[in-house]
Amino acid sequence: MRYERLIIETEKEVKIKEKPLKYGLKGLYKNRKIIIDSRLKTTAEKTCILSEELGHHFTTVGNIIDQSKIENRQQERKARAWGYEKLVGIINLVNAYKDGVRSRFELAEYLEVTEDYIEDAIKYYKEKHGLYCEIDNYIVYFEPLVVLEKL
Structure with missing residues (x-):
């Protein structure tokens, strides 16, 4: 586990x-x-x-x-981002695709996280990278969540 x-x-x-x-x-x-x-x-x-x-x-x-202070909210965001990168890293999304995972429910099961966490991680990546991210020979689109292999 x-x-x-x-x-x-x-x-x-x-x-x-x-x-x-x-x-x-x-x-x-x-x-x-x-x-x-x-x-x-x-x-x-x-x-x-x-x-x-x-x-x-x-x-x-x-x-x-005290989350009313902007610097504390920024640190909270950094901690969450660390978690997203650790559990739902872009390469994890590609590996899930390679292993046949096609739905968010399956992805949550595959990564052993909640579906809400998947949603939050995807939102984070979309804010960080825009609509998609290229890694190795793959393009990961964030909305809708799709992984495509480059030819």
Whole structure:
């Protein structure tokens, strides 16, 4: 499972544990420690939350809880972007296509993330790259999501 692989991959960097969180929080990062809400229903959702919290570890500095400050919102965006690149990287989209994945539901299952996370990642890539991105011998269109092989 991808969730467990992420934990193993980063266990030397951060300590990760699950426990119930309050105030509607799904994850929390502070001082090289990540807490994932143990009440999350699916492993896919835990994977998405963990990737964002790891993004905070690798990209943000200081307390960014106050999202009324633009610099904190920018750091939040960086953490999410790190997660999107990690879990739904452009090459992952190409590999999914090569393996016969054709729908967003199948893609979410293939990448072990939620469909909402796929939607958010695609929106991020569209903002970053525009309507499409070329990688290796492929063109990835973001709306609608299509991968084409160049001839």
